[in-house]
Amino acid sequence: MEFFERFAIPNPSLAIYISMVAIALTMVAIVAGLTYFKKWGYLWREWLTTVDHKRIGIMYLLSALIMLFRGGVDAIMLRAQLAVPDNKLLDPQHYNEVFSTHGVIMVMFMAMPFIFAFMNFVVPLQIGARDVAFPRLNALSFWLFFFGAMLFNISFVIGGSPDAGWTSYFPLAGNEFSPSVGTNYYMLAIQISGIGTLMTGINMITTIFKMRAPGMTLMKMPMFTWATLVTNLIIVTVFPVITVALAMGTFDRLFGTHFFATSNGGMDMLWANLFWVWGHPEVYILILPAFGIYSEIISTFSGRNLYGYKSMVASMVIISALSCMVWAHHFFTMGQGAVANSFFSITTMAIAVPTGVKIFNWLFTLWKGKIRFTVPMLYSVGFIPLFVIGGVTGVMLAMSAADYQYHNTMFLVAHFHNTIIPGVVFAMLAGLTYYWPKMFGFMLNERIGKWSFWLLSIGFCLAFFPMYITGLDGQARRMYTYSEATGYGPLNMLSFIGAGVMAISFALIVYNVYYSIRYSPRNIGADPWDARSLEWATHTPIPEYNFAIEPHVASSQAFWDAKKKGHELFPGKLEKIHMPNNSGVPFIMGAIFFVWGFSMVFSLWIPAILSILAIFACMALRSFERDHGRYISVKEIEETETKLRGVN
């Protein structure tokens, strides 16, 4: 019995039992559904074993949406608990678990896969390539992310969720103060998906540097591709840091080392430093691709070239460099002295300059443009003022002396949600609407989309602006309740209402997908938005080889020039095309990593060692495998092209 006790939830509640039943029912429903409709073979052949960047992108997208729902439910629980003073909806332990998983899921398992969805789907098309540089590795990256996310998510029904915050500061995250296995899940799940992220970084950098269409010099790349390049350079630079930090944290928890402990010479601040050396660039890993998407959308719907292309590129490069020099601003109050605080204060404020350059460039792109207020454009235009508010409060927080007032209050919570929601989430929803027709062959309904944009914007303002005020009044973050005498009650109730409005908006987005699947017209052509870059130059649905003939490029808006100035995009003739074969190994390896992570969480050493051996066996299998891919013949390409032209 003792063996099984460790898998029990340390702090059970009715909600968790209901979730357990719901998870079990969902899994039964999925298995039954797949069996009934005889879709197992289809699932395995077309999706689980795919190495096609477009399908991997779509799988990232679906995972991100599911995680958005999970993280969103967490958020509603948090706001419901704080809606009235002295609320007893959640107990303190449960509250700790919910805000910890909310943070990790939204950053690591919602925002990251969302940006990878667009990177994977869009970048090879934008640069005129047939796939990424290492298609098989790309599949492995996805499955590592996916199984890392699954490992993290089962924590709340098996063994207990992490409860030390998404930052998991030591010594709080050590065994002494976090005795449940929750923090083990944190360390291992992020480690597994982080390895996948690092490999995506390598893959994307190689793809962008080495596989661009003829004529596409670096300074003729579309802005989203530039954003992807800079982002992945940051990924390769900082993800190894979190790899090491998580490994050390795992050692502290499982093997009794004292890296971050307060005894035997350990240093808790080393964790804080390593975490934020990764953690701060991480937020730029999220926002730079968002900037890239806004650049594409604003340029398309203003009917103009992006204003200040060179300064856009330069500002991203400067932001990426500065992002690695600001980490200590997360703990100004922890006593590293005036000189260090001043340095990090100045570097942090300096980031506002290149970001401001970008804001003005977008405004100048709009200037004298023929603006079309489609849903993606609404998100992009709404982003500018809201994000500026987040940026200005960021500069307030950057002043180390003043930070003593803001630190660890709701003011900070308001600030970073103010940058991440209008910054990243709006961009993802804009990108979702913008690229949806290219992915699925029909458009999302504009009217419902506009409703969800307005509800989301209004809900966002209602939910987060009150926190600026309560934060300045001293309401601490991560406190599960407050007394009535503090007077925070009404504003927190307002936040809860705002969160409810946001939830309605997300529900509308789901309804929009359903509605559009049923009623949207399918004959939309390959270029429904009258767009400017190469991803719109191929058919919808996109053939697996992307472009029958390699495109030739002469500007950063090659497709626009082809439409309006008669630039010849496809001057060559058809040749046979080399494509990689599908493989089940990445999926299987991901699954083994899941078993490894789970065994490590519960210190089950024998399955842990066996799964490591199995992982190496997969790698050896790959090394000895002879897989030279396959060729698509000219005849086959001609048939596909004729068929697709018929559709359009």
Added chain:
Amino acid sequence: MKVDHSLPLEYSTKQNGLNIFGFWVFLAAEIMLFATLFTSYFTLEHRTAGGPNGTEIFEIAPVLIETFVLLTSSFTIGLGVHAMRIGRKKAMMTFFVITLLLGLVFIGFEIDEFITYIHEGATLQTSAFTAMLMTTLGTHGAHVTFGLFWGTAILLQVKKSGLTPETANKSFIFSLYWHFLDVVWIFIFSFIYLKGMM
């Protein structure tokens, strides 16, 4: 697969070029990994919590042997890649075998060193210093051990299918990996052992 004969065998196809470029990017990430380990080591170096410090447990003789063995292996793998470029399969294989044997000797010394540390009371749990020392050395050692298996797998493939664009590409990438581990060792030797013994 289009083969471009004007380039060395390991670069001769498009995918080969991508593989080598991608591996350089991977090595950049590895540099960051070891840089983080070194930074943490320098932070925790003097936090011995009453346990042994570097001066007490480091011994120059085995460390010097390890250094010479590993540096020599870097030289022999360089000769191996040269032999590969002039198409001498047998010479290439011989040099790779010598490289891997030297790697094995290195690992042998390192395991012995760890056992000695543990006998002297410097275990993973003793202090932040010992834990960090063993993690840094262990990460390098694990890389070398992984390299032994990887190198063997490549040798078996060269033996079976000769010097093809594919096997040449793998061998060349493996040599990059091996040289990189040597560079890391030079930093370990200088900034962990020599600095610790002074």
